[in-house]
Amino acid sequence: MSRVKWIIILAAFLSCKFVLAQNKYSPYTVIGVGDLNGMALANNAAMGNVGIATPSIWHVNNMNPALLTYNSLTVFEIGVEGENRTVSNSFNSVKVGTGGFKYLILAFPIMPNTWTSSIGLMPYSSVNYSFSTRQDVTGTNVDAIIDFEGDGGLNQVYFSNGIKVAKGLSAGLRMSYIFGLTEARTAIFLEGEGISQQFPTGVHEKTNYSGFDLGVGLFYSKAVSEKNLLNFGLTYDVGGDIKGTRFDRLEVETSNGSTVPGDTLINDQTGVYQLPTELGVGFSWQKLNKLTIGLDVKRSFWQENAGFAFDDASYVADAEKYQSTWAVGLGFEITPKYNDVNSYFKRVKYRFGVDFKQEPFVIEGKTVNNFGINFGWSLPVKGVSAINMAFKYGQRGEASEVLVKEQYFKFVLGATINDRWFVRRKYN
Numbered sequence: 001m002s003r004v005k006w007i008i009i010l011a012a013f014l015s016c017k018f019v020l021a022q023n024k025y026s027p028y029t030v031i032g033v034g035d036l037n038g039m040a041l042a043n044n045a046a047m048g049n050v051g052i053a054t055p056s057i058w059h060v061n062n063m064n065p066a067l068l069t070y071n072s073l074t075v076f077e078i079g080v081e082g083e084n085r086t087v088s089n090s091f092n093s094v095k096v097g098t099g100g101f102k103y104l105i106l107a108f109p110i111m112p113n114t115w116t117s118s119i120g121l122m123p124y125s126s127v128n129y130s131f132s133t134r135q136d137v138t139g140t141n142v143d144a145i146i147d148f149e150g151d152g153g154l155n156q157v158y159f160s161n162g163i164k165v166a167k168g169l170s171a172g173l174r175m176s177y178i179f180g181l182t183e184a185r186t187a188i189f190l191e192g193e194g195i196s197q198q199f200p201t202g203v204h205e206k207t208n209y210s211g212f213d214l215g216v217g218l219f220y221s222k223a224v225s226e227k228n229l230l231n232f233g234l235t236y237d238v239g240g241d242i243k244g245t246r247f248d249r250l251e252v253e254t255s256n257g258s259t260v261p262g263d264t265l266i267n268d269q270t271g272v273y274q275l276p277t278e279l280g281v282g283f284s285w286q287k288l289n290k291l292t293i294g295l296d297v298k299r300s301f302w303q304e305n306a307g308f309a310f311d312d313a314s315y316v317a318d319a320e321k322y323q324s325t326w327a328v329g330l331g332f333e334i335t336p337k338y339n340d341v342n343s344y345f346k347r348v349k350y351r352f353g354v355d356f357k358q359e360p361f362v363i364e365g366k367t368v369n370n371f372g373i374n375f376g377w378s379l380p381v382k383g384v385s386a387i388n389m390a391f392k393y394g395q396r397g398e399a400s401e402v403l404v405k406e407q408y409f410k411f412v413l414g415a416t417i418n419d420r421w422f423v424r425r426k427y428n
Contacts (some may be wrong), residue, residue, distance in 0.1 A: 014206040025085055025096040025128045027404050028368065028397070031361045033182060033209065033273055034127035034153050039063045041103060042079050042414035046376025046390035047331025048353025050294040053219065053233030053334075056120065058384060059078075060118055061162070062232045065172025066217035068107060068116040068162025073384070077105040079414030081408040089404045097206065098128065102412055114164045129184045142192035147185075147200070154180035154209055154242075157204055172217040174179070178242055179210045187253065194227045200253045203265065213244025213275060227290075233282035239301075241272040276300040291336045298327040323367065325358035335345025350377040351390070363402055370396040378416070388414040
């Protein structure tokens with residue numbers, strides 16, 4: 001397929017729904033800057049978010065920049081995602097469907113098999129919640145209804161490089177610029193004896209973020225036989241501070257549902273949100289062009305640098321509300337016969353994986369865990385390109401008076417285009 005046709009397909013793909021940083025609904029995204037999305041592409045997601053030590057010549061190696069040296073062709077990746085989520089507690093249950101943009105990445109060799117670079121755009125975090133609480137007003141027969149709504153999130157643009165250092169050994173570096181906007185609305189109205197018609201009054205909070213992050217990676221591969229490899233990968237994300245600028249104002253809801261702005265409470269208040277440092281270790285065994293089995297383990301250090309603090313300390317997320325976390329992924333990929341010209345489905349790459357993740361926040365002393373079962377495949381198209389799909393059934397949290405249980409079914413749809421771009425043509 002010509003590059004012009006691919007560009008037309010890309011334009012149509014993006015025009016459907018190009019929404020950054022709002023790909024999921026969850027009451028838990030009220031905390032901090034929302035859910036962190038990670039670096040996994042469709043092929044990684046189908047294997048339980050495994051990718052630190054599973055190199056591929058067919059896909060952009062996005063989870064460990066050291067693996068980029070395996071991309072000897074120019075690779076273009078694009079993906080969208082969607083999910084259906086059921087959220088429940090001890091009193092209620094609601095179902096919500098969401099979806100949007102997942103990733104846009106271009107990798108290109110500077111020196112094939114030695115040095116490859118990539119640029120990408122991905123959501124970094126997602127905020128999307130809407131829920132209410134009811135509280136008694138002491139000494140009255142009146143209840144206060146408090147509505148909470150929020151949306152937005154952070155995005156990242158990044159530039160990565162992978163360089164071959166020696167036989168079987170490579171190193172990589174990723175530099176990211178993180179930016180975005182989150183909005184939170186809190187409205188209060190009274191309900192009960194003697195309460196006449198009223199217009200809810202609340203606070204509308206906007207916070208703009210910007211900052212930089214740095215990640216490094218190492219990878220080593222050892223051949224144990226002609227077609228069998230043992231691989232080891234290591235990643236480290238520096239984390240650090242991203243700047244937040246906050247604006248708060250009062251709002252009153254009118255009888256027709258619109259809002260009237262009131263007094264400004266906070267204007268251009270600056271602060272920082274402290275991202276965690278993260279250490280990742282990956283192992284894999286590969287039988288070339290046949291089978292890959294991988295295991296990733298990550299440790300995120302939220303205790304040492306966690307939370308949100310504005311300059312005047314009017315809002316501080318106590319570091320004790322955060323905890324260092326573990327994340328584990330285990331998965332495999334199998335290709336029955338990659339070069340079988342008679343059977344299309346023998347050339348398909350099939351994937352399966354499981355993953356477990358602790359959330360960094362602690363609510364009323366309780367830890368929130370996230371577990372998922374994943375599967376998917378890559379369908380080969382003309383040349384060495386592919387259509388990628390990943391599916392996940394997962395559960396997070398538990399239904400109680402202080403926690404909610406989320407059960408979700410999620411899919412990622414992506415396209416991988418491999419080609420020889422940026423090659424100088426020779427004429428006789």
